[in-house]
Amino acid sequence: MPARETEAIILKTFSLGEADRLVSFFGRSSGRMRGVAAGARRLKNRYGSTLEVLSHVQLWYVERETRDLVRIQQCELLESFHKAQSDYALSTGLAVVSEVSERVLPEHEAAEPMFRLLLLTVREIERTAAWQLPLSYFAFWAVRLGGYLPQLDRCAKCGTLFDEHAAFHAPWEPGLLCEKCKRPGMRTLHEEGRKLAERFATERLDKIEFVAALERPAAELREAALNWIEQHTEKQLQTRKLLETT
Numbered sequence: 257m258p259a260r261e262t263e264a265i266i267l268k269t270f271s272l273g274e275a276d277r278l279v280s281f282f283g284r285s286s287g288r289m290r291g292v293a294a295g296a297r298r299l300k301n302r303y304g305s306t307l308e309v310l311s312h313v314q315l316w317y318v319e320r321e322t323r324d325l326v327r328i329q330q331c332e333l334l335e336s337f338h339k340a341q342s343d344y345a346l347s348t349g350l351a352v353v354s355e356v357s358e359r360v361l362p363e364h365e366a367a368e369p370m371f372r373l374l375l376l377t378v379r380e381i382e383r384t385a386a387w388q389l390p391l392s393y394f395a396f397w398a399v400r401l402g403g404y405l406p407q408l409d410r411c412a413k414c415g416t417l418f419d420e421h422a423a424f425h426a427p428w429e430p431g432l433l434c435e436k437c438k439r440p441g442m443r444t445l446h447e448e449g450r451k452l453a454e455r456f457a458t459e460r461l462d463k464i465e466f467v468a469a470l471e472r473p474a475a476e477l478r479e480a481a482l483n484w485i486e487q488h489t490e491k492q493l494q495t496r497k498l499l500e501t502t
């Protein structure tokens with residue numbers, strides 16, 4: 257079979273045997289796929305640093321009729337995110353972006369808005385050397401593009417408008433609830449966090465300045481969006497707890 261070519265973002269890699277790597281990547285034209293990079297674990301290999309988490313690459317692969325895994329022939333770096341990839345705190349942010357992408361992207365299905373969202377998010381983590389605002393933006397948009405963003409202005413149970421009051425969310429609840437309907441263990445999303453969601457919906461991430469006043473709203477909105485992702489995919493995000501340690 258002839259080789260195919262796609263612009264791609266590396267999502268994750270795993271060791272495969274002594275010498276190879278299993279690579280999960282999100283191709284701009286191919287969608288999310290898995291492939292084998294033969295010899296990628298050898299000291300001298302032709303992939304170099306291209307297979308780092310969330311690297312932006314040009315990738316050539318061959319499909320094999322009988323297997324799910326493609327064979328990766330060649331990979332070239334288009335854009336380096338070295339600063340973020342080599343910093344512990346920043347790489348925890350990247351790990352969450354990677355896990356959410358693996359979770360929400362269907363296989364073999366191109367998704368241009370998600371591709372652009374991923375690139376913008378990683379570029380901003382690299383440029384600003386902080387994951388807080390980019391990760392909030394990414395989680396919010398992943399939920400919105402997935403089509404399961406709840407109404408942010410009223411209670412999902414009784415319909416009461418929140419106005420300036422707090423709203424409540426949890427990983428077991430698809431909607432936002434009011435003070436009266438909330439259950440024990442739910443977390444708070446204040447008005448400022450809901451206002452930040454409105455800004456995210458209309459302004460580009462790289463145009464929003466991360467001032468100190470946005471810290472709490474960004475954290476609350478991020479927690480809410482990650483909860484909705486867990487609720488929607490019916491599974492906990494493993495990398496999420498790492499954020500609390502950075």
Ligand SMILES: [Zn+2]
Nearest residue numbers: 411414434437
């Ligand atoms: Zn209510």
